[in-house]
Amino acid sequence: MLNTLRGQMTLTILAVLLLTVALIGCFSYWYITHTFENYISRQGRERSESIVVDLENRYETASGGWSADFLHMLGMYSLYDGYILRVTDVGGKVIWDAENHDMALCGQIMGEISARMGDKSGGFEKHNYKIMYDGQLVGAASITYYGPFFYTENDYLFIKTLNGATIVISLLSVVLAFIVGNLLARRISGPVTSTANAAGQIAHGNYNVAFENTSNIQELKEMVSAVTELVISLREQENLRKRLTSDVAHELRTPLAAVASHLEAMIDGVWEPTPDRLESCREEVVRIASLVKDLQQLARIDSENLKLDKTGTDLRELTQSVARTFEAVSVKKDLSVSVDGTSSVVRADKDRLSQVITNLISNAIKYTPEHGSISATITDTENAGIIKICDNGIGIAPEELPFIFERFYRTDKSRDRKTGGAGVGLTIAKSIVEAHGGTIDVSSKLGAGSQFVVTLPKV
Numbered sequence: 001m002l003n004t005l006r007g008q009m010t011l012t013i014l015a016v017l018l019l020t021v022a023l024i025g026c027f028s029y030w031y032i033t034h035t036f037e038n039y040i041s042r043q044g045r046e047r048s049e050s051i052v053v054d055l056e057n058r059y060e061t062a063s064g065g066w067s068a069d070f071l072h073m074l075g076m077y078s079l080y081d082g083y084i085l086r087v088t089d090v091g092g093k094v095i096w097d098a099e100n101h102d103m104a105l106c107g108q109i110m111g112e113i114s115a116r117m118g119d120k121s122g123g124f125e126k127h128n129y130k131i132m133y134d135g136q137l138v139g140a141a142s143i144t145y146y147g148p149f150f151y152t153e154n155d156y157l158f159i160k161t162l163n164g165a166t167i168v169i170s171l172l173s174v175v176l177a178f179i180v181g182n183l184l185a186r187r188i189s190g191p192v193t194s195t196a197n198a199a200g201q202i203a204h205g206n207y208n209v210a211f212e213n214t215s216n217i218q219e220l221k222e223m224v225s226a227v228t229e230l231v232i233s234l235r236e237q238e239n240l241r242k243r244l245t246s247d248v249a250h251e252l253r254t255p256l257a258a259v260a261s262h263l264e265a266m267i268d269g270v271w272e273p274t275p276d277r278l279e280s281c282r283e284e285v286v287r288i289a290s291l292v293k294d295l296q297q298l299a300r301i302d303s304e305n306l307k308l309d310k311t312g313t314d315l316r317e318l319t320q321s322v323a324r325t326f327e328a329v330s331v332k333k334d335l336s337v338s339v340d341g342t343s344s345v346v347r348a349d350k351d352r353l354s355q356v357i358t359n360l361i362s363n364a365i366k367y368t369p370e371h372g373s374i375s376a377t378i379t380d381t382e383n384a385g386i387i388k389i390c391d392n393g394i395g396i397a398p399e400e401l402p403f404i405f406e407r408f409y410r411t412d413k414s415r416d417r418k419t420g421g422a423g424v425g426l427t428i429a430k431s432i433v434e435a436h437g438g439t440i441d442v443s444s445k446l447g448a449g450s451q452f453v454v455t456l457p458k459v
C-alpha cells in the first residue's frame with residue numbers, strides 16, 4: 001500500500017499538511033500567548049496604579065487620612081484580585097496592611113495564583129508608590145502582586161479554552177488532511193492504475209481492452225488518450241498482419257495450384273506438353289514472381305519507415321522519362337501516351353517518386369483497352385507540384401473507389417482480366433506520396449476512364 005502511487009501521494013499530502021498545521025498551530029499559539037501576556041502585564045500595572053489613584057482621590061484633608069471603611073473595601077477588593085495592599089501615612093505608620101488584616105486569606109490567594117501560573121517564571125514582587133494630594137506627599141502604598149504578569153481565574157480559563165480549541169482544530173485538520181489527501185490521490189492514481197492495467201493487457205496481446213477517460217486532469221487525459229491511440233494502432237497493425245498473411249496465402253495458392261495441376265496432367269500423360277500449355281505455366285510462374293516482387297516492395301516500404309532521399313526533382317522530366325519506359329507496351333496496344341504541362345520542381349525522392357508514376361501509368365495502360373489514350377499533365381502552383389494521369393479505359397465503379405488503395409484490393413473488372421496485378425501498386429504509391437507529405441486522389445467513371453491526381457508539396 002505504501003509503495004503505491006496512491007499511498008505515496010496520500011503520505012506526501014498528509015506530511016505537507018501536517019507540517020503546515022503544526023507550523024500554523026505553533027505560530028498562532030506563540031503569537032496569541034505572547035500578545036495575551038503583554039496585555040495581562042499591562043493590565044497588572046494599570047490595576048495597581050488605579051489603586052494608588054483611588055487612594056489619592058479619596059484622601060480626606062479634614063482627618064488627614066482615609067476612612068477605615070474605604071481602606072477596608074479597597075484593600076479587600078484588591079486582595080481578591082491578587083493585589084496585596086499596604087498603606088502607610090507620611091510618618092511611616094501602617095494604616096492598612098492586607099497581610100495583617102487577614103493573613104490566611106492572603107496566603108490562600110497567593111497560593112492559588114502561584115499554582116495557576118505553574119511553571120511560568122515569575123514571583124510576587126513588591127511595588128512602592130507615593131500618595132500625593134494637592135502636590136503634597138500624604139502617604140505611601142506598597143502593592144505586592146505576581147509579576148511580570150499573572151492570570152486571574154477568568155484569564156486562566158480563557159487561555160485554557162483557547163489552547164484546547166487550537167489542539168482540537170489541529171487534530172481536525174489532520175483528519176481532514178488525511179481524507180482530502182486520500183481522495184486527491186485516488187483521483188490521480190485511478191486513471192494511472194487503469195492505464196497501467198490496460199498496458200499490461202496489451203502487452204499480453206489483448207488489444208480489446210476498453211478503458212474510460214474519466215479524469216479531468218489535462219496530463220492524465222493526454223496519457224489515457226495516448227494509450228488509447230496506441231491500442232487502436234496496435235489493433236490495426238495486428239489485424240493488418242493477420243489479413244496480410246491470409247491474403248498472401250490466398251494470392252499464392254491460386255496460381256500455384258494452377259501450375260501444379262497443369263504440370264501433374266503433363267507428367268501423368270493426360271496432357272501433351274505443348275508449347276501453349278508450357279507457356280501458360282510460365283505465365284503463372286511469372287505472375288507469382290511479380291507478386292513476390294510486389295510483396296518485397298511493400299515489405300520494404302513498411303519496414304524502412306520510408307526513409308526519403310530528397311533532392312530537387314522536376315516532375316515533368318521524371319514523368320517523361322517514366323513514360324518512355326512504357327513505349328514498347330503502348331505501341332503494342334496502340335495506346336497514345338502523352339506528357340504535357342509545365343515543369344515543376346519539388347523536393348522529392350526521385351526513385352520512390354518514379355515508382356509512383358510507374359505504378360499509375362502501368363495501371364492506366366493495363367486498364368485501358370487497345371487504341372485508347374493516356375495523358376499525364378504536370379501543373380505547377382506556388383506551394384505544390386501536381387501530376388494528373390488520365391486514361392479513357394475501363395474505369396472503376398463508384399462503390400469500389402474507396403478501396404482501391406487498400407492492400408490486395410482489385411476491382412471485379414480487373415479480377416476477370418489476366419492483366420491485373422496483385423493489388424498492391426496503388427498501396428505502394430499512396431505510402432510513398434504520403435511520406436512526402438502529399439496526397440493522391442482518384443476520380444473515375446465506369447466505362448469512361450479514370451483520373452489519378454498526385455499533389456506534392458514543394459518543401
Ligand code: ADP
Nearest residue numbers: 363364367404410411414421422423424425426
Ligand atoms: P494492381 O496491381 O491490381 O493494378 P493496384 O493497387 O495498382 O493493383 O490497383 C488496385 C486496383 O484498382 C486494380 O486492381 C484495378 O482494379 C483498379 N485500378 C487501378 N488503376 C486503374 C485504372 N487506371 N483504371 C481502372 N482501374 C484501375
